[in-house]
Amino acid sequence: MRPQWAPPLPSREEQTEEVIERLWEEYPDATISLNFSNRLELLVAVMLSAQCTDERVNETTEHLFEKYQSPEDYAEADVDELSEDIGSITYHNSKADYLKSSAQTIIEEHDGEVPDTMEELTDLKGVGRKTANVILQHGYDLVEGIVVDTHVQRLSRRLGITEEERPEAIEQDLLPIVPEEEWQWYTHLLISHGREICTARNPDCESCVVEDLCPSSKLDHEVDLASGEPWDA
Numbered sequence: 111m112r113p114q115w116a117p118p119l120p121s122r123e124e125q126t127e128e129v130i131e132r133l134w135e136e137y138p139d140a141t142i143s144l145n146f147s148n149r150l151e152l153l154v155a156v157m158l159s160a161q162c163t164d165e166r167v168n169e170t171t172e173h174l175f176e177k178y179q180s181p182e183d184y185a186e187a188d189v190d191e192l193s194e195d196i197g198s199i200t201y202h203n204s205k206a207d208y209l210k211s212s213a214q215t216i217i218e219e220h221d222g223e224v225p226d227t228m229e230e231l232t233d234l235k236g237v238g239r240k241t242a243n244v245i246l247q248h249g250y251d252l253v254e255g256i257v258v259d260t261h262v263q264r265l266s267r268r269l270g271i272t273e274e275e276r277p278e279a280i281e282q283d284l285l286p287i288v289p290e291e292e293w294q295w296y297t298h299l300l301i302s303h304g305r306e307i308c309t310a311r312n313p314d315c316e317s318c319v320v321e322d323l324c325p326s327s328k329l330d331h332e333v334d335l336a337s338g339e340p341w342d343a
């Protein structure tokens with residue numbers, strides 16, 4: 111049975127602001143954890159990070175960025191060799207294809223520069239709205255939306271901030287709720303908390319700084335609102 115959605119604070123806005131404020135205190139240094147030193151490296155790292163841990167991406171890009179330094183290096187690469195070079199990354203065959211194809215588009219249509227609009231970025235093969243948002247935010251300081259990864263998805267639901275299920279729908283639901291100046295930080299704060307405390311399988315509710323606000327807390331609620339299932343299911 112689907113649980114009743116019930117944010118503890120009177121409105122979703124207040125709930126969200128309180129969560130952000132407390133997480134800011136807890137994770138003052140929250141930011142992107144992928145390593146990169148230019149926009150091309152950022153694009154590559156973010157593309158590789160889909161369904162893969164940032165840690166593994168950083169291990170791979172340490173060598174990858176020495177071998178491939180320009181869009182031409184990716185565009186002209188043998189796709190099997192490129193796939194091997196990112197062999198420890200999830201879906202490395204498809205991602206090698208995306209990297210090569212995106213680099214070709216960047217050369218042919220954008221003078222070798224990573225584009226700076228949502229539309230142009232999402233036209234690159236393998237680049238969705240989430241990836242594009244990260245590039246805009248960290249490559250160009252442009253914040254056009256909220257990056258909803260698996261942590262943001264899970265925690266936003268657990269904390270009663272959204273009832274939506276799909277990342278795109280969650281983003282649209284969050285945009286009017288999260289203050290615009292916090293759009294970028296909302297993501298980083300929830301990712302930090304999702305990694306440290308509110309993990310997918312075994313959240314440490316006793317150590318959680320937003321426990322008293324959380325309608326999914328294992329300490330006094332039966333159901334994980336992220337999945338809609340009882341905690342001990």
Ligand code: SF4
Pocket residue numbers: 268269307308309313314315318319320321322324325326327328
């Ligand atoms: S109380 Fe538990 S479920 Fe809720 S945010 Fe904290 S760790 Fe996650």
